[in-house]
Amino acid sequence: MEKIIFNGEIIERSKVNIDIEDRGYQFGDGIYEVIRVYNGTLFTKEEHVNRLYESAEKISIHIPYEKLELIQTLEELVQVNQLKTGIIYLQLTRGSFPRQHGFPKSEVPPVYVAYTREMPIPKVSMDDGVKGLLVEDVRWLRCDIKSLNLLGNILAKQKAAESGCFEAIQHRGEEITEGSSSNVFIVKDHCLITRPATNLILNGITRQVIIKLCQENGISIREEIFTINDLLEADEVFISSTTSEVMPIIQVNDKVISSGTPGEITRKLQHLFQQKIGL
Numbered sequence: 001m002e003k004i005i006f007n008g009e010i011i012e013r014s015k016v017n018i019d020i021e022d023r024g025y026q027f028g029d030g031i032y033e034v035i036r037v038y039n040g041t042l043f044t045k046e047e048h049v050n051r052l053y054e055s056a057e058k059i060s061i062h063i064p065y066e067k068l069e070l071i072q073t074l075e076e077l078v079q080v081n082q083l084k085t086g087i088i089y090l091q092l093t094r095g096s097f098p099r100q101h102g103f104p105k106s107e108v109p110p111v112y113v114a115y116t117r118e119m120p121i122p123k124v125s126m127d128d129g130v131k132g133l134l135v136e137d138v139r140w141l142r143c144d145i146k147s148l149n150l151l152g153n154i155l156a157k158q159k160a161a162e163s164g165c166f167e168a169i170q171h172r173g174e175e176i177t178e179g180s181s182s183n184v185f186i187v188k189d190h191c192l193i194t195r196p197a198t199n200l201i202l203n204g205i206t207r208q209v210i211i212k213l214c215q216e217n218g219i220s221i222r223e224e225i226f227t228i229n230d231l232l233e234a235d236e237v238f239i240s241s242t243t244s245e246v247m248p249i250i251q252v253n254d255k256v257i258s259s260g261t262p263g264e265i266t267r268k269l270q271h272l273f274q275q276k277i278g279l
């Protein structure tokens with residue numbers, strides 16, 4: 001039987017009951033993370049757990065566990081579920097309390113849930129590349145928090161899917177922000193460009209791994225704002241995320257990018273990323 005983590009304990013999934021007045025259920029009042037598991041090993045686990053605690057702090061949720069004990073329980077879960085290739089999803093909500101917009105006055109413990117899911121590496125898409133659709137970014141101004149509130153992201157992704165596209169590429173006016181659940185990179189004249197991590201994007205762990213790989217391997221990279229026009233005129237485009245790694249974008253709306261095949265620097269980074277994972 002499949003096990004999950006519920007408030008720090010590993011138990012049977014069927015034994016878990018979430019209250020209808022859980023603030024995550026009613027308000028999306030909580031935060032989450034997705035961690036990749038390769039060969040039964042958690043990839044960049046400290047980075048993800050650090051970001052979880054940062055997101056929690058930004059919305060004043062106190063996590064009543066030590067980082068180390070949290071990581072150990074996640075690793076134990078991967079073992080008992082015998083997960084090889086997949087993800088861990090984890091979320092914390094502000095807990096359960098009679099519905100009111102303001103925070104509960106008394107001390108209410110957060111509700112913490114984590115589960116595993118098998119998920120293959122999307123090899124075909126990574127080899128061939130995928131399409132992106134430009135979508136106006138209508139989200140709030142704290143996109144730096146990995147919040148459970150994902151309506152803007154969901155609507156953008158759905159729009160992309162309905163156009164046969166893999167991902168929405170969001171923009172605020174002329175400026176590209178990010179995907180619905182990924183960060184966006186372009187290549188122009190052999191230089192990589194990605195938007196600086198401000199309040200308008202989620203600073204992806206994969207994004208940070210890629211920036212580090214560039215610095216270690218002599219690939220020039222700038223963190224700079226770029227526009228829709230820069231994107232459409234780019235030599236290469238790719239997106240990055242925990243589940244998609246380095247995913248080539250070969251078409252945006254009707255514009256074919258880099259002759260419809262993943263570009264040279266994109267390929268190089270895919271290769272370096274594989275080395276980093278150690279597969």
Ligand SMILES: *Cc1c(COP(=O)(O)O)cnc(C)c1O
Binds near residue numbers: 179180181183206243
């Ligand atoms: C999670 C997420 C990303 C990608 O972050 P990774 O840590 O690389 O998975 C990018 N944008 C948004 C909006 C996200 O929620």
